Amino acid sequence: MLPETDATRPTAGAAPQDGADRDAEYWAALTARDGRYDGLFVYAVTTTGVYCPPSCRGRRPRRQNTAFFDSPDAAEAAGFRPCRRCSRDARAADREVAERIAEACRRMAAAEEAMPDLAALATEAGLSPGHFQRQFKAFLGLTPAQFGEGLRMLRARNALRAGEDVLSALFAAGYGAPSRFYAAAPKYLGMAPAAYRKGAAGQRIAWSAAATRLGCLGIAATEKGLCWVHLDSDPDGLEAALQAEFPEARLENADAGLARWRQQLADYVDGRTDWPLLPVDLRGTAFQLAVWSALREIPAGTTLTYAELAARIGKPRAVRAVASACAANRVALAVPCHRIVRGDGSLSGYRWGPERKAALLETERSAP
Structure with a gap:
């Protein structure tokens, strides 16, 4: 052959x-x-x-x-x-290919400057460039180029947060030209690089808080919708957490302006109303946005596994990438990632602890 x-x-x-x-x-x-x-x-x-x-x-x-x-x-x-034999062989082949893809991801993550190109990655994996790209996208839900772009932007974001100037950050992250970085930055950072470096300086973010049975609920919003939702056992921790996320943004307490959204989420957490579909302002990759959109379509009181969610967005092999997208969700509750469980039905990780996750699911399931 x-x-x-x-x-x-x-x-x-x-x-x-x-x-x-x-x-x-x-x-x-x-x-x-x-x-x-x-x-x-x-x-x-x-x-x-x-x-x-x-x-x-x-x-x-x-x-x-x-x-x-x-x-x-x-x-x-x-x-x-x-055929059972084919299914066994396919699972074994999937494991082999998954390891090749994982090794390629490790190599890309370890690259200090320029990312290895598609041909080099494919050669190391023992596949043709076209076959390697198809398998990579099937497993992760994005192409090697998109994965590399995300890694570069993560490095640039960390450098900007550390206080480096924009040019130093983009070149250190592996961008060969400023134009490519500036074109990609708004999608990943949610704002211009200079504004992000300054901790969202000049950005107006309204926030509000309310007490719930699961702790203090904090929400923040831009003009487009919710950009942050947080639960904390300490009321003083809410504003500190928001300030850490947007250290130089112009934070404005807006109890009146955000009263309806705050009350809808608080009533939902306390089991007084159904889950509210609220506007959100989320920035991420096309894959992350697809995952977050699918999460908002899961009916209250039901759960999906990571594998089922991956299949629902048309990426059945991208289970790990789906889990990563769930973890990157900054507006949990408004994007209900608590409705995702492990393959055996047990609770998986949750940013505010498994006890709160279990309580939210129990409230939904017992709702009339």
Whole structure:
């Protein structure tokens, strides 16, 4: 079998074919166990009721007992089930690829200046550049370039917080030109780099607080919506936590202006009302925004696992990235990440402790 490259990988629908020509091509791929066709079609065996990818190492079926489908979903809709052997092999292959992707991420994170390029990462992983990029995105929900951009921005953000000037921070983070940094910064930082360096200097952020059964609730908002939600056992800790997040912002106590949102969240925490859908002002990657949006669509009183949430946003292999996006949520409660649990149903981590998470879920489940 030829090693896969972008040039040799077949493309579904690359050339018009009638059914007979297509089936002949697929049968040839099946008999050759050609892994280049994996993902383009599956074949089903009518005598056993199972379906497999073309590269399956199981016993070859008779031609008259074989049917072809464009996807596993199509095969299952026709009444076939996945082959157990293929499923085991796929899980083993997934583990191997996941380790290769993890090693690539470690190498990118360890790079002191310029990130390794796609070709170098793919070569180390033993894959073609195109295949490596597809696998990387399937597992993490973003491309190697997007992952590298996030790492660079994290370094720049930390340097700005440490007081470095903007030019020093962007070059130290690996940006070759200021224009690229300035173009990307608002999406990740939520403001211009100079403003972020100054702790959001000049940014007006209104905040308010209320007592709840789970502690003191603090909320903060920009003109666009909630940008921060916090629970703390110490009332004095609320403003300190907000000040640490936006050290130079113009914080304004706005009990009257934020009264409705504050009361809606407080009543929800105390079990007096249903979960409120409130406007939020969140900045993050496209992947993070997709996760946060999906969290707001989970009905109150129900939970999903990280894997189920990853599947819901169309990234079934990006479980770890989903967990990271949940952890980066700055408006928990307004974006209800407490509705995510481990695969066995047990509670996972929560920024305000598992006891508060359990209490929120119990309140939701017991609501009339």
